[in-house]
Amino acid sequence: MGSLGFNANKIYKAAEILKECKKDKCKLFFGFAGAMVPAGMKQIVVDMINDGTIDVLVSTGANLTHDLIEALGNHHYMGNANINDSELHKQNIDRIYDVFMKSDVYQDLEEFFNKNFDKFKDKKTVKEFLWEIGKLVNKEDSILTACYKKKIPLFVPAITDSGIGLMIWNHLVQGKKVEMNEFEDLKEILDIAFVEKKKAIFYVGGGVPKNYIQQAMQFSSPASYGIQITTDRADFGGSSGAELKEGISWGKMSEKGKFVNVNCDATIALPLIYASYKN
Amino acid sequence: MGSLGFNANKIYKAAEILKECKKDKCKLFFGFAGAMVPAGMKQIVVDMINDGTIDVLVSTGANLTHDLIEALGNHHYMGNANINDSELHKQNIDRIYDVFMKSDVYQDLEEFFNKNFDKFKDKKTVKEFLWEIGKLVNKEDSILTACYKKKIPLFVPAITDSGIGLMIWNHLVQGKKVEMNEFEDLKEILDIAFVEKKKAIFYVGGGVPKNYIQQAMQFSSPASYGIQITTDRADFGGSSGAELKEGISWGKMSEKGKFVNVNCDATIALPLIYASYKN
Amino acid sequence: MGSLGFNANKIYKAAEILKECKKDKCKLFFGFAGAMVPAGMKQIVVDMINDGTIDVLVSTGANLTHDLIEALGNHHYMGNANINDSELHKQNIDRIYDVFMKSDVYQDLEEFFNKNFDKFKDKKTVKEFLWEIGKLVNKEDSILTACYKKKIPLFVPAITDSGIGLMIWNHLVQGKKVEMNEFEDLKEILDIAFVEKKKAIFYVGGGVPKNYIQQAMQFSSPASYGIQITTDRADFGGSSGAELKEGISWGKMSEKGKFVNVNCDATIALPLIYASYKN
């Protein structure tokens, strides 16, 4: 794809940057947003954890909730986006564009948290809590398990904004307590960002995962390599669509860094970039 | 605009839905994402709080950080998107697309938190903490102050992902403690969502604010009216671009509800919808 | 809107550029693509012709076909985009996103061309042919009539790609002939582009109208002012999404020119820009 123009060329460049940053022993901070696990991107992230591509993972709570749902034996199904949602609701099917999920997955989640809540309550960080889940489900194809086994720092800055967060809420309203506090995780990612001198970022989507990594760079030292797969746009002004070079002004990105913005659905771009990187 | 097609018509519909939902005494949950305060959307949100349009506000931490920055006497400036970011960095200017901000705003933030940290440490929720900031800065044109004065529940599910969060971190690394915990806020928004029987949602952008409100509907009862201003798209599968009717399948939206998705930069669409609603 | 960021600011800039270019006595070449007449943008273009804003008009054939359809007494209706298209087909309704049109408008078109074909056959250019239609229908609110009356050069470089073109085809298959030839129109727009020394361009959408004006600038002299309303994007590489400044490399745009790209549905942006220009 190196001889092609437009976004095909960006995919080529992204793979080249990934090769170079890993050859350069950079620590890769990977931001993971969008409904990527329901869409089938779980295995690729597990592979990227296991082969050392990803060093730090920041995710939406939703992606890990869906990872847990699959680890508990449930599935996401290819469905249809042009469908009557009232009809789906009657059939207890939750729709994520063209992917379907049975709503009774929440019963399995509840059961899992009922059974294991005591193991979570003393966890001081969301990371420790999530690692514990990964340890408990112990599935080779789970992102949570892969992070636990490889001791990959895993941050979810909005855990209360997820199915997992709601499972905890379910116990809190019964008067139970949890100790985990997002500020402890914030301390940890900033400690990592301070210690690591060679850093790279890779964003699948924007949202909180991107911004959380960006601010960690801003308050420590700038990243030298950057890949961003997003369909959002710079001129709408939000962080999700901001070009990586904008981060130079903030001190989030190095002015000598190498960056690429790929504008493409990540379900297409991520496998292409990773396959090209591995070859 | 009611006689026009395409997104002009959607703006008209959004204003009509807003009129109808407020006439119907619905409680409006307003999700506020994207760099809207830097872009100049602060006053319109203050107005919407003060005139009773917004009943519950869920925001990114960034929007409130920028609100606080302005409340402390700093400004956002019209800049230029086609510019050398290295040059800006040397001049200590942070760029948000075509908006500029001096990076020394962080000194004022630090000073504010140094001076007032003791007032924050016992707050049990992020909401109470943010209200306290709003009380302290006490500026008529501040979203934080408006929420405090009108006792509008204000939720920021990823407070650690913001400049305000980093100010707290700055004190935590010095060994201080804070009590606020996002799970307490989660309990509160769900309590509100359970109590209110007539609910409407209005999303500026997607991200955590949208998803956090959506899950509150899912775990309480569905919303009857919905407006969404977003430039993201359903077929990329993420929550930010999902059409509101998709929420019917999840029980987040009522199957008899009235919804509209406006695809337009919110700096254009929000003022148009609000002006049309008020007239 | 001058104090706002992002695309709200671009709308402000577009109006300022329009003011400046008309004050500077530039000739404005207006490219008109997208289903703008069905969406209700006809009157604004008629106004822009009548008040001297538009000096040269390049349009898709479809916009003028729909102008003619309305001039013949037919209408476009606000419909619904979420609808069964098979059902619409049975009811003889043609859908243009959320706008409906009865398919029997084609009978009126046929009748019009049957009645008037003799007046068209000797026309040497598509422009003369279209002016003749404008003269015949003679409706104050018709773009075709406005161009005829104001002697605005009107180019449709793909007239065969339109309902009007198909009406001509209908007579050609009966053995009749027409003399009009697109190459004669090409000569004319290039003559105009050569003679005019101060030029501005204004594109609603991209497609053939934009590219046709761009190449006229390239082969004569560059334009000094430029406004573009498009939702297409530069990185996909096509002409429709290309930033205006790219035209500097080609000699289509002056390197000292003033340009703005507004990313917004034109049904929203065009009325805002024009209203701001007139005030």
Added chain:
Amino acid sequence: MGSLGFNANKIYKAAEILKECKKDKCKLFFGFAGAMVPAGMKQIVVDMINDGTIDVLVSTGANLTHDLIEALGNHHYMGNANINDSELHKQNIDRIYDVFMKSDVYQDLEEFFNKNFDKFKDKKTVKEFLWEIGKLVNKEDSILTACYKKKIPLFVPAITDSGIGLMIWNHLVQGKKVEMNEFEDLKEILDIAFVEKKKAIFYVGGGVPKNYIQQAMQFSSPASYGIQITTDRADFGGSSGAELKEGISWGKMSEKGKFVNVNCDATIALPLIYASYKN
């Protein structure tokens, strides 16, 4: 990709539809818009012509102009989108996003047309004219040559909107004449559309090529299969972004047809779909 969601799944579906329509002996009408030849998509289209995938080709004039430019021995180069366009202009480099072309390609074009003009002047259709060019350049990797050799009907409904068109203009202003007339081409594509009973459509981009094929279906009989690669969107209302199912209401698409809209840069999607189809 069949087990993935979102646009990855659409790529899978597109390949499946292509397999099925060719197995079903459908005639494939291929619309080719966007700067696809500069981006490196020429060979794939040549392959699709030579292996019988494409039965009728409708293109922008620009794609064939760039095909001719390459056939005459010139090249497109990988450049850079973040660059000073004034500087490029001084260096006689024309930019197409991140692709560069020397502006002296126009001298070779002129020379070619000077040398061969007499062979073109009697051609009655644009198709015959373009076939003649393909015959003259006689390059195995040229789209023009491939169409000529395989006798693939090739339509360019806006030939005057292209570099090739401007080369003809160059001779017309010297008093020469050409006989080709777009209405003759219109008759031909409609004849084909009438005769063929099993039809499929495949659009790379929108614009005139899509609309021209769509109207041919409307005025003959609907297509049974459809693939569309576009980054434009339905709610902006234009033909380029319209979902294929909208065509059912117009009688352009069969209500029992199989359609897919792929939202992705065609430089990525087209090779993936074609590779999957061939395997």
